[in-house]
Amino acid sequence: MEATQSRWHRRKDARPAEILEAALTVFAEKGFAAARMEDISRRAGVTKGTIYLYFDSKEALFKALIRQSISPAIAGAKEQVNNFRGPAGDLLRLVLTRIGHFIATSDRVVLPKIIVAEAGNFPELARFYRNEIIAQGLGLLTGLIARGVTSGEFRAVDPGHVARISIAPLLLAAFWRTSFAQFDDEPYDHAGMIETHIDLLLAGLSAGG
Amino acid sequence: MEATQSRWHRRKDARPAEILEAALTVFAEKGFAAARMEDISRRAGVTKGTIYLYFDSKEALFKALIRQSISPAIAGAKEQVNNFRGPAGDLLRLVLTRIGHFIATSDRVVLPKIIVAEAGNFPELARFYRNEIIAQGLGLLTGLIARGVTSGEFRAVDPGHVARISIAPLLLAAFWRTSFAQFDDEPYDHAGMIETHIDLLLAGLSAGG
Amino acid sequence: MEATQSRWHRRKDARPAEILEAALTVFAEKGFAAARMEDISRRAGVTKGTIYLYFDSKEALFKALIRQSISPAIAGAKEQVNNFRGPAGDLLRLVLTRIGHFIATSDRVVLPKIIVAEAGNFPELARFYRNEIIAQGLGLLTGLIARGVTSGEFRAVDPGHVARISIAPLLLAAFWRTSFAQFDDEPYDHAGMIETHIDLLLAGLSAGG
């Protein structure tokens, strides 16, 4: 009796997260318009009506998904960057490796694809994502690289450009995993690619280059 | 254009291309599901029914769009690569600059976004794109880099990985243009970023690195 | 030159009949609503627009078809009945055999099916058919049978009822030919059935019965 009740209660509290989890998967696979509320609800183990107890509409569900799915990773990286004492090159390697691991393993990897795909239909969401998430992430990397340039560890490059260059192969891996990986005969070695990328990047950045 | 006074244009030959052009824009902006045939037809300067004189269905229109929008750029690059005599580094710079120019100026730049967004709903199209277009493009770059490695001009890197690393910032620029550029206060200098990318990449690849 | 012109002219005169002929077939097969003007035009060897040179609309074409497709057979039968001198039984046999032959061979046999099927959508046409064609046909038979009753050759039956009974198996054959005959493993012997029908009917009608 007690157990059942407590499970019931836990359930009630967990519902929104379960629904968002299901929504992430379905939106990633179908896109916003083609995703059916029925699909999401079934995947979340509830019925259609239940979703509306927690979210006002399909659009509200989508927006909640985007808004809640972001900060943690960024926050962690930010902390790592701020606390690090040592060469900028080592830190860059650390950060990129960490993001690469995230992209290789997390199911949040589908978010960039969702955002890009729906930027036209949800411009305010795209703007939010661009101005909050992307700006933060790029800002972090840009600062890191600027630090290396200032210290003379890196050549005199544009830190903003290099921030994007640094992240590009990782994002490519994310898109690949969410769009084309299903057709790979054998899984592509994203980790190896990212390692190569970091090596090349740091070699290219090194002052003596 | 001159016959605007009448509704009866009679443009059988030009119609399909006009419709595909309109479809490219609308599908890129809305995605497949959210695009309305009426929007496409209006943009093409015809009415709904006219599209169906040339394409069997919305899906057929979409597939035709993907299938016809591809080869030319690849073909041009392939020719360039095969005809080039000189250092692999120079050729790599040439090819990437060329693709960068294409991405900065062509309206075909939206295609990758469309494909990625609809990979879940049109897997056979994603497979086709992956196996034909992407495989060709990556193959071209991979061969080019392998040539540089073999000749000793480049360090001993995995050419497949480096091919992806080379193209990643360009694709990132394409996604940015089609998704977030509308929110830039001032246009981002993609060309400068790409130049920086090429410089870093070649520096990183150079045997002495 | 001359031949071509004359053929052209003959063509022009023949168009309406050709179109009606095609319409008869298509309407019979598909029904009014499911019949496409394009199908009719193609079968008639012209294009869609041409039909509208001769008929105002699909509905006008349909009505013209019904109205022109009727009288000849009835007129012939009427003449036969009026000119016949001899026992009513012989005449009845003659008339039913003649109609049976018509049903077995003419492509006009599809008309009853068309009328019955579209009675709900074209009530004024159904009324016209009922009041003109059917009334005439039944009137002819009714008179014939009444003659036999009056003369004492037939038993005292209701001539109106017997008129319908006489014609029923022939109509059944018509419906069968236009709806189910395509599924017969071997063609059903409608002629034999009609002969049996006439024999039974006359035996039943004969005064001594």
Added chain:
Amino acid sequence: MEATQSRWHRRKDARPAEILEAALTVFAEKGFAAARMEDISRRAGVTKGTIYLYFDSKEALFKALIRQSISPAIAGAKEQVNNFRGPAGDLLRLVLTRIGHFIATSDRVVLPKIIVAEAGNFPELARFYRNEIIAQGLGLLTGLIARGVTSGEFRAVDPGHVARISIAPLLLAAFWRTSFAQFDDEPYDHAGMIETHIDLLLAGLSAGG
């Protein structure tokens, strides 16, 4: 009926039958193509969408209608025939009277018309109807008549032919009721016609004829 105050009836069990009933009426009046789903739904007291909760498509609804509308009458007649002990003539009179009553009173009487009208558009349904329903019905009558012939009660006729002759006036009455009866100034006496038919038929069949 009592819960008319609300739109939310919740009648899952009754719905399919209600919809089929409405479909029978509308399809009979308009034919398949001209029948609008909205008409059917309105007549069933629901909205368009509700039909699709129970039937996949207009075509599926139509087919379900045909397939479920059939056996009962046949089954009843079959039982009657098999259980009867007595002269074949009496049994024939009984069966035809029974079918005549059905035709005069049941709203299922429209089915033959629907089938005949749509045989061209739904050949597999026409084949099904022909091979199952009609074959059974004719088989029943054929057997009955053959029994009478064998016993010497009837003349040596072809039982298959006579089965069709027996049923023809009844079908004619069915077609009349569903197509032309609306234009009758006074209702035609189908029952009297059928009685006359039976009398004539049995008189014609009687061995001494």
Added chain:
DNA sequence: TATGAATGAGTCTTCATTCAT
């Protein structure tokens, strides 16, 4: 809190009809 039958606005698609050629 959860259900799922019912709703109805929104879209794709068809095809009778028009009219410049």
Added chain:
DNA sequence: TATGAATGAAGACTCATTCAT
């Protein structure tokens, strides 16, 4: 007279949303 590209009204069907239970 004949063509057939183009039109646009009409109708099948989907699915986000509601609400009685």
